[in-house]
Amino acid sequence: MKKLTRHTSVLMIVFYLIAQFLPAVILALAPKSLQTEAAIYGTIFSFFIGAIAMLLLNRKSTIRNSLTLAPSVPRKKVIYWGIIGIPLVLLVQYLANLIEIVVLGLPIASENTQSILLIVDKYPIYLIIVSILGPIMEEFVFRKVIFGFLYDLTGPIGAAVISALLFAFMHLDGHILLYSSMAFVFSFLYSKTKNIAAPMITHIAMNTLVMLVNFI
Incomplete structure (x- = not known):
């Protein structure tokens, strides 16, 4: 049982790492005239494969711990907590950002977010990574x-x-x-519902809203 548990967990982490590093390989193999396109579409391809692989692994998940062995709340409550998590995570995000600016003296803007915004502005299809594929993989791996x-x-x-x-x-x-x-909010939602779909809903919605707000 423990070997099977490790097997599924390790595979999810492996697919996550592949999704992170495969674009660099694709970029290295691409001709110089197509470097930008190779980076963008290579990343989309890698994240798509990673997300699909994790979804399939999750259907036959052998991960065993207190959270996976506990019964999930009903589907309606999963959706309910996923929706409730949206204003909650946005509030926590706002407060954390405020502390970083006032107390820690960090810049308002996140370099990571700004870089993504520039990419999405030129290649809107990249939004699929930010809004869907990225959150799916991150919830499986980190939560x-x-x-x-x-x-x-x-x-x-x-x-x-x-x-x-x-x-x-x-x-x-x-x-x-x-x-x-x-x-922390995503972990709370997973712990509360015993269903990874709850934080996934919140994560996807939050990323999508952040992107939309910056482009309105």
Whole structure:
């Protein structure tokens, strides 16, 4: 049973890492005249494969911990908490950003977000990564695999802290508090519902709203 559990978890992490690094390989193989297109569409292809692979793995998931073994709340409540999580994560995001600006002296804008906005402005199809594919993979890896694994070892608070910090560091941005606070909300939603779809709904909606607000 433990081997099967590790097998599914490791595969999800492997597909996540492949999605992150495969675009660099595609870019290296692409002709110089198509470098930009190779980077954009290579990333979309990689994230699409990663997200689909994780969705398929999740259907036959062998991950076993307190969260996966506990019964999920009914589907209506999953959707309810997914929707409730939207204003909650936006509020937490706003407060964290305020603290970073006033107390830590960090710039308002996130370099990661600004870079993505520039790409989406030129290649709107890239929005599929930001709004759907990225959130799907991140929820599987950082919540279902990492938070779920640590949940029984460190308790919910310890699991939330560690997985949130990993989530923040993976964004390669200086706004650690901002990303960590969002991750705390996603972990809370997963813990509350015992269903990864709840934080996934919130994450997808939040990313989509942020993108839309910046382009209105």
